[in-house]
Amino acid sequence: MSVYVGIDVHRKRSQVxxxxxxxxxxxxxxVPNGVxxxxxxxxGLPPGTPAxxxxxxxxxxxxELLEDYGFDPHLVHPLQCKAIxxxxxxxxxxxxxxxxxxLRADLLPEAWIAPPPVRQLRALLRHRAQLVRxxxxxxxxxxxxxxxxxxxxxxxxxxGLGRAWLASLELPAVSREVIEDDLALIDALQQPxxxxxxxxxxxxxADPRVKVLTQLPGVGPFTALIILAETGDVSRFGSARKLAxxxxxxxxxxxxxxxxxHGHISKQGSAWLRWILCEAAQTAKRHPEFAxxxxxxxxxxxxxxxxxxxxxxxxxxxxxxLAAASGGTPTSPEGSPGPG
Numbered sequence: 001m002s003v004y005v006g007i008d009v010h011r012k013r014s015q016v017x018x019x020x021x022x023x024x025x026x027x028x029x030x031v032p033n034g035v036x037x038x039x040x041x042x043x044g045l046p047p048g049t050p051a052x053x054x055x056x057x058x059x060x061x062x063x064e065l066l067e068d069y070g071f072d073p074h075l076v077h078p079l080q081c082k083a084i085x086x087x088x089x090x091x092x093x094x095x096x097x098x099x100x101x102x103l104r105a106d107l108l109p110e111a112w113i114a115p116p117p118v119r120q121l122r123a124l125l126r127h128r129a130q131l132v133r134x135x136x137x138x139x140x141x142x143x144x145x146x147x148x149x150x151x152x153x154x155x156x157x158x159x160g161l162g163r164a165w166l167a168s169l170e171l172p173a174v175s176r177e178v179i180e181d182d183l184a185l186i187d188a189l190q191q192p193x194x195x196x197x198x199x200x201x202x203x204x205x206a207d208p209r210v211k212v213l214t215q216l217p218g219v220g221p222f223t224a225l226i227i228l229a230e231t232g233d234v235s236r237f238g239s240a241r242k243l244a245x246x247x248x249x250x251x252x253x254x255x256x257x258x259x260x261x262h263g264h265i266s267k268q269g270s271a272w273l274r275w276i277l278c279e280a281a282q283t284a285k286r287h288p289e290f291a292x293x294x295x296x297x298x299x300x301x302x303x304x305x306x307x308x309x310x311x312x313x314x315x316x317x318x319x320x321x322l323a324a325a326s327g328g329t330p331t332s333p334e335g336s337p338g339p340g
Contacts, residue, residue: 005042005051005071006099008092009033009059016041017096019104028093035065042071052103054078055111063113073113076102079268080109114232121203121229125222126272128196135189138182142166145175158186200225212325216317217290218283223276227318230273235326240319247273249312265308277311285310 003026008015016038017028031037042051047070053062054076066073076099102108114122139158146152151169156162166179204210204221213224237243244250247270252263267274285294290310298306 003045003049004100004104005045005049006096006101006103007038007051007053007062008096008099009053009056009062010092011057014038014062015092015096017093017100018042018045019097019100021104023101023104025097025100028097030092033061038062038065039069043069045071048072050074050103052076052099052108054081054099060119064116074103074108075111075113077109077111112232112236118229118232121225122272124196124199124203125226125229128193128200128222129226129272131189131193131196135186135193138186138189142179142182145171145178149175209322209325212321213318215321216280216284216314217287218280218314219318223280226272226276227315230270230276234319234322237319240316243319244312244315247277247315249274249277249308249315273315274311277314278307280314281307281310284314 002021004019004021006017006019008017010033013030013032015028015030018026018041020026027041029041031041042049050072051066052074053059055078059075063073063075081099081102099108142157146157146169149169149171153162153165157166163183166183171179200222204225207225207228209228210221210224213219213227214221219227231237231243231247234243237246241250245266246268248266248268250266252266254261254263281290284290285307290313293313294306294310297309
């Protein structure tokens with residue numbers, strides 16, 4: 001007899017439902033997160049039993065548990081699942097049962113489960129980006145303190161001369177304390193950032209796809225690695241348009257009868273991928289390949305939308321480069337086979 005598992009995952013506890021092929025609920029229990037509590041509900045099920053769960057906070061441990069014990073994990077797209085199975089009564093017990101029932105009916109809107117090496121690369125790159133953001137936050141706090149007292153140094157404050165200039169300023173005791181504490185934190189962050197930069201450099205040298213992507217203006221090794229880590233296997237996208245839609249860089253569409261309205265980008269998919277592409281677009285928009293297109297869009301729609309459009313063009317180019325490098329057939333942005 002075939003059975004199906006639905007798991008509503010939360011930070012500390014999860015709701016686990018099991019239904020048979022006829023839709024009868026065999027079990028629906030709320031258990032603490034962990035190997036033994038979960039296996040206490042589903043441990044006796046046959047190998048290969050499918051188990052569905054939403055892409056919620058902290059789902060990585062559950063994938064590893066299910067794969068280690070022979071289950072077939074299915075990651076569910078939360079927004080699309082909500083559109084399919086919105087219910088008047090909503091609680092964890094109902095949600096877990098709905099996941100199992102949708103899995104039984106083969107109606108689940110599934111998301112791609114990145115393999116462990118890709119998930120680890122994502123974690124490494126995101127960690128490095130977050131440390132750099134924290135360092136920038138601390139530097140901005142120092143600039144704010146200096147601005148409050150009418151001080152500024154165009155040459156910067158972080159070199160040896162800049163540090164000496166900071167030390168020479170006459171500031172109130174509390175302001176001096178804030179600056180010294182922030183400088184100490186900046187210095188403490190520098191060592192892990194340098195170590196992570198070395199790791200990123202080593203990974204970039206070992207991956208030939210990085211060299212392919214760095215042909216694009218504005219794309220360096222770090223940017224290339226984030227594109228690779230966030231998109232994963234590019235062959236899972238049938239066209240560059242589908243990749244852009246997955247990345248949330250295509251406009252929302254609202255249509256009824258003969259009226260169609262295009263809104264702003266959907267912003268679904270990886271926020272990290274959109275961020276790094278928009279960062280790269282800041283450089284690419286001045287490159288001869290993209291400058292004319294950027295200026296034309298900026299005149300009509302403004303600079304922000306124009307920069308986002310260049311980010312999408314970069315992702316489209318990246319798709320074609322990766323498809324060609326892997327031996328696939330490059331496609332046009334519309335999805336039809338490209339020339340050659």
